[in-house]
Amino acid sequence: MKNTNVLISGAGIAGITLAYWLRRHGFSPTVVERAATIREGGYKIDIRGAALEVVERMGLLEEIRSMRTDVRAGSVVNAAGKRVASMDGDTFGGRVHGDAEILRGDLHRMLYERTKDDVRYVFGDSIASMNDVADGVEVTFASGQTGVYDLVVGADGLHSVTRAMAFGPEERFLRDLGHYISIFSVPNHLNLDREELTYIGPGRTALTYSTAKDTDAKAMLLFSSGPLSHDQRDRSQQEQILHDAYAREGWEVPRMLDGMAGAADFYFDSLSQVHMERWSEGRVVLLGDAAYCASPASGQGTSLALVGAYVLAGELAAADGDHEAGFEAYEREMRAFVDANQKLGPSNIKQMVMRTKGQVRFSMVMLSLISRLPGKEKMLAKVVAPIHKAANAISLKNY
Ligand SMILES: Cc1cc2nc3c(=O)[nH]c(=O)nc-3n(C[C@H](O)[C@H](O)[C@H](O)COP(=O)(O)OP(=O)(O)OC[C@H]3O[C@@H](n4cnc5c(N)ncnc54)[C@H](O)[C@@H]3O)c2cc1C
Structure with missing residues (x-):
């Protein structure tokens, strides 16, 4: 097989899962992650449809169900x-057909544990530059290390550095x-307790x-806003944005904001999607949020x-490592699936955040009525x- 020496940028759900499948098909992946360790944060996420089949083929479905x-x-x-x-959890979360709900961090850790002995992980580093050389890509890392890889995969999320280097600034795609x-x-x-x-x-x-297993609870804040200029790496700036946005809100919000400063797993980002005409350029290919972020509002980011x-590793293997054929087939297989899931984001967000006081009042009345209807499960x-x-x-x- 050709092109077995693959560099993956980003040890998120996408990068780690790719490393797993590449290993299974006989490739030798290296994963470089900018953070010092895997980033286990996140709210609960659903694994649905085709993604359930992927985790089943990885032998993880039972473990995922046990961690539900x-x-x-x-x-x-x-x-x-x-x-x-009030409704029961499955109705409230819209879960049917055996969907699995798990904390994102639990899934992330599980995937990492499954791969850490077979895959080379480099934490605390990232790609600083890439140059095409004969039959490969020469990579210089922020640490000053260098290496030549057959292929490079950008699985480094919404603000992918790999995408910026190979395709251009993110403004063109976000x-x-x-x-x-x-x-x-x-x-x-x-x-x-599980409520x-x-x-x-x-x-x-x-x-x-909160789950029964957790001593902590998770908080999620979701607010409408035009684009904010802030530094992606400056947490105190992001915390201030949240304090300002939620300054007038009641209920538990002030306590959530108080607790935020002590959280080790703080995550903040815009709800954005990535739309690209192509996901590969030469020997570089994009995966997950870097290529086709559907946004957390879609509820499908992890499944995508x-x-x-699974598809990228499978198509590369089916093409015997030929990147041109493999990348083209990956795109052909995934495009319609991605389009269908990206369409969910903008429509879902309208049900998650209400614009006006009138809309809030109306939705409270409706939810209260629906929650008392005998046939509400079918309706939802x-x-x-x-x-x-x-x-x-x-x-x-x-x-
Ligand atoms: C901490 C965290 C919490 C999240 N919580 C939720 C949630 O609750 N609900 C939800 O729907 N989605 C959440 N997401 C997004 C969700 O994980 C993704 O939409 C989905 O799993 C696709 O993942 P991904 O691997 O493509 O991208 P990501 O999950 O964003 O992973 C990308 C990885 O690349 C790393 N990285 C970034 N830049 C570089 C670089 N230059 N070099 C090397 N590594 C780099 C990041 O540290 C990260 O580990 C979260 C993401 C993170 C990182």
Whole structure:
């Protein structure tokens, strides 16, 4: 097989899953991650449709099910903390057909544990420059180390440096959805046990959740805003943005903001999508959010990463390592699946953040009514039907 020496930039869900499948097909991947260790943060995420098949083929489905969040109930609360609408966890989370819900960090750790003995990981470093050389790519890292690789995969997320180097500045590819998201651990002041609470204010939503296994709770803040100029690497600036955005909100929000400073797993980013005409250029190819971020609003970012990694590794192997044929087939297999899932982002966000006080009031009344209807499960299943259609919009080959 050709081109077995592959450099992957980014040890996220996409990068690690790709490393796993490349190893299984006989490649030798190296993963370089800018952070000092894997970034285990994040809220709970769903693995649906084709992605369930991928984790099953990795032998991870049982473990994922054993680590399920086991959410029992979801409620919408008002500013005084009163539960105005409550449903069972599956109905509230729109889970059907055996979808698996797990904390993103638990899945990330599981994937890393599965690969760490077979894959070379380099933490605390990143690609500083790339040059095409005969039959390869010469890479210089920020640490000053250099190496020549047959192929380079950019799995380094929404703000991919690999994409910027091979395709151009991110402004050309990012589509802003007009919102920001932050996720971090907070003390479990409310003593939540497998229950999720959602507070909806005008333009600002706040959620909190805790599993039985966690001593902490997770907080998620989601607010509408035009583009903000801030430094991606400056956490204190991002915390200030959140303090300003949520200054007038009630309920548990002030305590969430107080707890934010102590969180080791703070995450903040815009809700944006990546749209590109091509995902490869020469010996460089993009994967996951770097190539086709659908945004957390789609609920499908992790599933896209898992499926994309499986398909990219599989098509490269099927092409006997020929990158031109392999990359072309990866794109051909994935394009419609990506399009279907990206369409979910802009429509879902309208149900997650209400623009005006009137909309908040209306949605509270509606949710309260729906939560009391006997046939609510069927009604909500219709609402999530588009997600399930998109999650299954690909037939996986057996590579
Ligand atoms: C800490 C964290 C929490 C998240 N929480 C949620 C959530 O709760 N819900 C949700 O829907 N989505 C969340 N996401 C996004 C979600 O993980 C992705 O949409 C999806 O899993 C696809 O992952 P990815 O591997 O393509 O990108 P990412 O998950 O963004 O992973 C990219 C990886 O590349 C690394 N990296 C970045 N730049 C460089 C560089 N220059 N060199 C080397 N490495 C680099 C990053 O540190 C990261 O580990 C989160 C992402 C992160 C990083």
